[in-house]
Amino acid sequence: MDRKIQQTQLPKGAKIYLPDEAAQKRRVEAELCGVFRKWGYRDIVTSAYEYFDVLAQGTDQELQERMFKMVDRESGRLLALRADVTPQIARIVATRMREEPKPLRLAYLTNVFRYDEPHVGRYREFYQAGAELVGLPNPEGDAELIAMTVEGLRALGLERFQLDVGQADFFRGILEDLGADQAKVRELRSALGRKDVSALERIVAALGAPAAVGELLLALPGLYGRGDVLERAERLVKNPRSEAALANLAEVYRLLTAYGLADSVLLDLGEVSGFDYYSGVHFEAYVSGLGAPLAGGGRYDHMLARFGYDCPATGFAFEVSRVLLAIENQGAAEPAPGPDFFIIDFTADKTRALALSRRLRDLGAAVARDILSRGLDASLAYARQQRARWALVIGEPGTDAAEVRVIPLDGKGGERRAAAAEILADPARHFPDMGGTRHA
Amino acid sequence: MDRKIQQTQLPKGAKIYLPDEAAQKRRVEAELCGVFRKWGYRDIVTSAYEYFDVLAQGTDQELQERMFKMVDRESGRLLALRADVTPQIARIVATRMREEPKPLRLAYLTNVFRYDEPHVGRYREFYQAGAELVGLPNPEGDAELIAMTVEGLRALGLERFQLDVGQADFFRGILEDLGADQAKVRELRSALGRKDVSALERIVAALGAPAAVGELLLALPGLYGRGDVLERAERLVKNPRSEAALANLAEVYRLLTAYGLADSVLLDLGEVSGFDYYSGVHFEAYVSGLGAPLAGGGRYDHMLARFGYDCPATGFAFEVSRVLLAIENQGAAEPAPGPDFFIIDFTADKTRALALSRRLRDLGAAVARDILSRGLDASLAYARQQRARWALVIGEPGTDAAEVRVIPLDGKGGERRAAAAEILADPARHFPDMGGTRHA
Numbered sequence: 041m042d043r044k045i046q047q048t049q050l051p052k053g054a055k056i057y058l059p060d061e062a063a064q065k066r067r068v069e070a071e072l073c074g075v076f077r078k079w080g081y082r083d084i085v086t087s088a089y090e091y092f093d094v095l096a097q098g099t100d101q102e103l104q105e106r107m108f109k110m111v112d113r114e115s116g117r118l119l120a121l122r123a124d125v126t127p128q129i130a131r132i133v134a135t136r137m138r139e140e141p142k143p144l145r146l147a148y149l150t151n152v153f154r155y156d157e158p159h160v161g162r163y164r165e166f167y168q169a170g171a172e173l174v175g176l177p178n179p180e181g182d183a184e185l186i187a188m189t190v191e192g193l194r195a196l197g198l199e200r201f202q203l204d205v206g207q208a209d210f211f212r213g214i215l216e217d218l219g220a221d222q223a224k225v226r227e228l229r230s231a232l233g234r235k236d237v238s239a240l241e242r243i244v245a246a247l248g249a250p251a252a253v254g255e256l257l258l259a260l261p262g263l264y265g266r267g268d269v270l271e272r273a274e275r276l277v278k279n280p281r282s283e284a285a286l287a288n289l290a291e292v293y294r295l296l297t298a299y300g301l302a303d304s305v306l307l308d309l310g311e312v313s314g315f316d317y318y319s320g321v322h323f324e325a326y327v328s329g330l331g332a333p334l335a336g337g338g339r340y341d342h343m344l345a346r347f348g349y350d351c352p353a354t355g356f357a358f359e360v361s362r363v364l365l366a367i368e369n370q371g372a373a374e375p376a377p378g379p380d381f382f383i384i385d386f387t388a389d390k391t392r393a394l395a396l397s398r399r400l401r402d403l404g405a406a407v408a409r410d411i412l413s414r415g416l417d418a419s420l421a422y423a424r425q426q427r428a429r430w431a432l433v434i435g436e437p438g439t440d441a442a443e444v445r446v447i448p449l450d451g452k453g454g455e456r457r458a459a460a461a462e463i464l465a466d467p468a469r470h471f472p473d474m475g476g477t478r479h480a
Numbered sequence: 481m482d483r484k485i486q487q488t489q490l491p492k493g494a495k496i497y498l499p500d501e502a503a504q505k506r507r508v509e510a511e512l513c514g515v516f517r518k519w520g521y522r523d524i525v526t527s528a529y530e531y532f533d534v535l536a537q538g539t540d541q542e543l544q545e546r547m548f549k550m551v552d553r554e555s556g557r558l559l560a561l562r563a564d565v566t567p568q569i570a571r572i573v574a575t576r577m578r579e580e581p582k583p584l585r586l587a588y589l590t591n592v593f594r595y596d597e598p599h600v601g602r603y604r605e606f607y608q609a610g611a612e613l614v615g616l617p618n619p620e621g622d623a624e625l626i627a628m629t630v631e632g633l634r635a636l637g638l639e640r641f642q643l644d645v646g647q648a649d650f651f652r653g654i655l656e657d658l659g660a661d662q663a664k665v666r667e668l669r670s671a672l673g674r675k676d677v678s679a680l681e682r683i684v685a686a687l688g689a690p691a692a693v694g695e696l697l698l699a700l701p702g703l704y705g706r707g708d709v710l711e712r713a714e715r716l717v718k719n720p721r722s723e724a725a726l727a728n729l730a731e732v733y734r735l736l737t738a739y740g741l742a743d744s745v746l747l748d749l750g751e752v753s754g755f756d757y758y759s760g761v762h763f764e765a766y767v768s769g770l771g772a773p774l775a776g777g778g779r780y781d782h783m784l785a786r787f788g789y790d791c792p793a794t795g796f797a798f799e800v801s802r803v804l805l806a807i808e809n810q811g812a813a814e815p816a817p818g819p820d821f822f823i824i825d826f827t828a829d830k831t832r833a834l835a836l837s838r839r840l841r842d843l844g845a846a847v848a849r850d851i852l853s854r855g856l857d858a859s860l861a862y863a864r865q866q867r868a869r870w871a872l873v874i875g876e877p878g879t880d881a882a883e884v885r886v887i888p889l890d891g892k893g894g895e896r897r898a899a900a901a902e903i904l905a906d907p908a909r910h911f912p913d914m915g916g917t918r919h920a
Contacts, residue, residue: 050527051533051552056572057525061588066523078841080819080848080866083506085497087490088591088605094489108529110550112491113595129488132496141862143827146499147846151528151591155553165528170651179850180830191841299832356557367484379520382845390620401518401631404503408585409563411620422581426520 046375053164063376065167068363069149071195072169075144076147079188083456084146086128092118097346098127105157106163115347121153121178124315126355126357127343129172130443136142142175142351160332170337170357174344178351179288182321182339183295184355189325189335190301194359197372198332200328203304205296206311207289208318210336210417211260212272213282228257233262233313252278252355263309266291266302273309282386292321317343323356327366327479334362378427379406380474382449384419387435390459396444399464430471434460493596493604495801503816505607506802509589511635512609516587518588520627521611524586526568528593532558537565537786539758546595549605561593564755569612573599582615582791599771601805610777613782619728622761622779623735623745625796629765629775630741632798637812643744646751646757647729648778649711650698653722655911657693660906663719669698673753675701677815692718694730703749707733731901732761755781767806774802811815818847818867818916823836824859826873832900836872836884839904843890845914864889870911874900886910 050056072082091112096104107120122128125148149169156162159296171188173181186203204423211391217223224247231239232412241263256276263269270290277283288309296305306461314336322338344351367373368433381400385393395478397407408426410419416436435447444460463470485872490496536544547560552706556631562568565588577584596602611628613621620758626643629916633641655665664687671679680701684694696716697877703709710730736745754762754776762778777796784791807813821840825833835848848866850859856876863871873885903910 049531049532051529052554054527054529055525055578057523058576059522059524062523062525065525078844078846080822082816083497083502083613085495085502085505087494087496088593089491089494091489091491107695108550110548114492117491127501132498136496138500141865143852144770153528176851178851180849182853184849295830298829298834345896348824377521382520389738390735394738404518406518406520407618409624411616411618411624420497425581427522431671 042396051164053158055163055165055300058391060376061364064364064367064373065360067374067376068196068367069169072358072360072363073147073149075192075195076169076171076190079145079171079184079191081145081147081438084129084132084148086122086125086132086148086150088151089119089121090128092120093117094131095120095122095127098130098317098343099124103154103315108153109311113289121149123152123154125150125168125170125357126172126340127154127317129174129355130343132339133174133346134349135354138349141150143181144174147171148267154400159329161362162332163361167360168357170355171359172353172355174353175351176354177341179291179321181296181352181354183291183299184294185337185354185454186292186305187299187301189323189337189356189358190299192335193325193327196363196367198327198334198363198366198370199335199372200331200370201304201325202306203301203323203325203404204306204308204311204325205289205292205321205323206308206314207285207321208312208314209275209320210282210309211312213277213279213285214256216281217279218247218249218257222246232260235310237261242441252276258311260310263307263327265306267297268384269307269309289321295395302315314338315340320354328368330362331364332362334359334366344370374451375427379408379472380421380429380430381432382419382426382428382430383406383407383425383432383434384416384432385409386437389442392434392441395435395464396460399465400471400474402468403474405467405471420447429474432463435440449457483774491604492545492681493598494732495603500816501804503803504807504813505800507607507814507816508636508800508807509607512632512798512800513587513589513636515628515632516609516611519585519611519631520759521626522571524572525586526562526565526572526588526590528591529559529561530568532560532572535560535562535567538570538757538783539564543594543755546591548595556659562590563592563594565592565797566591566611566612566780569614569795570780570783570793571787572787572797573793574784575616578789583621584614585611586614587611592735592842600770601802601816603774603801607800608797609800610645610795612793614793615791616794617781619731619735619761621792622732623739625777625794626732626736627739627741627761629796629798630744630776630784631741632775633765633767636803636807638767638774638803638806638810639812640810641744641765641774642746642752642767643763643765644746644748645729645732645761645763646748647725647761648752648754648756649725649753649760650717650722650729650749652706653717653719653725654693654696656721657719658697658781659691660687669752672700675750677701689720692716700750700752703747705746707737707747710748716764726919729761740869754778755780765812769809770802770803770806774799774806815867818869819848820869820911821845821847821872822859822863822866822868823847823849823872823874824856824863824871825849825874826877829882831882832881835872835904836900840907840911840914843907843910843914845907860887862887867915872903 109120211347272312317340318338319341320339324333324336335358339354341352382394400407431447549560552763566903595620659879757780758778760779764773765775775798781792871887875881
């Protein structure tokens with residue numbers, strides 16, 4: 041069998057994480073879940089596959105087209121892999137958690153599947169760590185999620201990040217005023233998304249919109265920046281829906297300022313992409329040097345009603361693989377630690393190695409044992425390659441079998457010998473910082 | 481939309497974990513991953529979908545038939561969801577980790593998909609936490625995985641468990657001696673699996689096997705128990721392959737005795753089910769009161785060769801949902817903790833609540849805030865329902881806004897008041913055990 045062929049046998053968009061990368065992934069997920077926990081969010085686990093028509097109820101057509109689909113053998117109905125966790129949680133809350141006191145703070149960490157062209161840290165199976173705050177219409181809810189996003193970025197050790205915050209209803213108010221058809225709206229969205237001012241001018245002219253609306257549309261790409269954006273927009277906007285959206289965004293911005301986050305936030309009223317289901321404040325998190333957002337979310341006050349329960353909600357998710365890319369770009373990756381101890385036992389019965397391993401593990405240390413029979417040098421080379429911190433050598437030919445030779449492999453401290461019984465009696469005295477280099 | 485209909489809209493075998501159950505699941509996964517880490521195992525993450533023909537290389541036909549399959553839009557090739565992680569890891573090692581020094585200690589935690597009839601804590605999407613030890617032919621490797629399984633069961637707080645340990649090559653040796661065809665072998669396996677002695681007698685008679693082989697086959701269902709099984713089998717066995725298998729099992733048993741695990745292990749030479757790919761010692765873990773194994777694994781020395789790299793290996797996995805069932809049966813479930821603090825702030829600007837939340841979170845505590853405007857009693861009722869440990873009430877009408885009213889909600893300790901500034905200055909003095917009730 042040819043190895044080259046084997047290596048390319050993965051379908052497009054499938055992704056394997058080898059140990060070093062998997063350790064980074066685990067660390068990122070643990071940090072993000074730690075932030076969710078600290079904000080009082082409880083885990084929820086959805087199903088990876090569902091009936092397509094049920095998933096479709098909560099997703100727009102564009103996403104439906106990008107789902108992995110298959111036929112259920114028993115029912116003959118179409119199944120799909122989850123392409124978005126939020127509509128699943130919306131349905132679960134609407135059907136199974138309706139009676140629970142609100143708000144609900146829910147968090148998830150899961151794989152998600154989309155038939156996208158792989159790009160910037162996005163595969164066809166990718167991992168999201170997200171949170172949903174259900175039952176809270178207040179701007180405080182939006183501010184809480186944005187603050188959690190910033191806390192997540194900080195917990196990950198990322199710097200030079202920025203949150204672009206928009207308000208979906210602001211643009212909807214303009215569209216209402218405009219009364220344009222779906223095709224024109226798509227063109228508008230597309231031109232705004234590309235910040236293509238000349239295309240925008242052409243479309244606005246063709247629409248024959250009232251002068252004030254046209255002026256506002258042309259101003260949108262520039263309505264981007266700090267708090268002054270709110271004042272500039274206020275002077276331009278004329279319809280009540282956009283005005284209410286602006287007042288809501290202003291209150292969220294005020295709260296973010298109280299959180300001490302104003303410096304990390306850029307308001308962007310020209311941001312009109314994102315899910316169709318967003319109904320209010322929505323945001324995306326970027327870090328310097330990565331063109332795609334690491335996290336994003338927004339308010340979706342009307343989605344639960346699609347499942348028969350009218351209840352406001354807002355949520356967001358981190359894209360784990362993009363976070364990994366950003367961490368790598370910023371050089372913020374911590375090398376994955378190896379085991380604390382690597383035990384090499386030359387005695388025949390191995391009872392000392394077993395007793396020592398158990399004792400050290402009971403104290404929380406990670407302990408690997410060499411089982412292959414090889415020379416000491418080969419064993420130490422293997423231990424170094426595994427990034428173990430200490431090698432403990434027992435019963436080396438010509439030495440006292442009751443003694444342990446302690447070899448620091450990370451270059452910290454010198455080699456020493458200790459009686460096995462002494463280490464067993466009080467390991468923490470011999471290795472005060474063992475188990476301290478790892479993430480739970 | 482009718483709620484009843486919505487509730488039944490999940491496909492068969494799909495499973496949702498609501499927060500309390502999800503918290504148990506998270507705890508179980510964290511404990512198991514903690515054990516893997518302590519034994520020096522490193523994470524690896526495989527892809528949820530692959531080309532069916534590639535997955536098929538490592539799996540037997542029976543499992544291939546139970547895979548979820550779909551057509552890849554681009555290539556038109558058949559894709560399948562992973563139904564077993566071990567063959568994926570075998571291929572990854574054979575193609576991408578071949579040059580790394582052995583042994584490799586690899587661990588995973590992932591969802592797996594099989595078109596089975598749902599039964600005893602097994603859904604069509606289920607979660608496995610497993611480990612693979614690659615590159616180690618020694619009995620020490622088998623003993624290490626069995627010891628890890630026991631340590632996992634103990635870490636989970638499970639009692640009255642037992643490991644059934646068999647040796648796949650022992651039965652293969654008998655079959656070689658017998659020279660029976662595939663159909664007869666299947667009948668034999670099936671009768672042995674059911675411990676159906678009369679069916680076994682019928683088949684053995686029909687085979688016209690030599691007397692010694694017939695005697696051994698009929699003895700198989702009884703070759704079950706402690707170390708004496710080895711001696712009894714030794715007296716009956718005549719072929720070199722089975723004899724070697726027996727010697728290997730005896731060595732593994734000796735090591736398990738050295739690990740202090742002999743009491744938890746039952747040898748079972750009549751156990752002939754399990755994956756076709758097992759080539760040596762294999763085992764299953766049971767707890768009292770649950771008819772299905774919680775964990776299982778075994779040696780698969782010939783699988784990597786299917787991917788072009790001849791390398792011995794052994795592995796095992798826990799079935800997370802069965803563990804959850806066993807924990808529930810044994811009453812070992814810990815109620816999921818709520819947040820440490822629930823902050824209720826009646827002031828208009830909320831800056832005290834924000835400052836307090838941040839300070840407490842920085843110290844590792846979980847802090848939820850009430851954002852809905854409701855009365856104190858309603859807020860406290862919500863906090864209790866969320867299982868928060870303390871309510872911190874700020875700016876209650878008629879009280880000093882610089883004071884915090886501390887209300888223990890778990891019945892431990894009495895209500896008190898403290899200056900907000902004092903709590904901020906030294907939270908740990910006021911709440912010495914905050915953040916201490918949770919799993920990472």
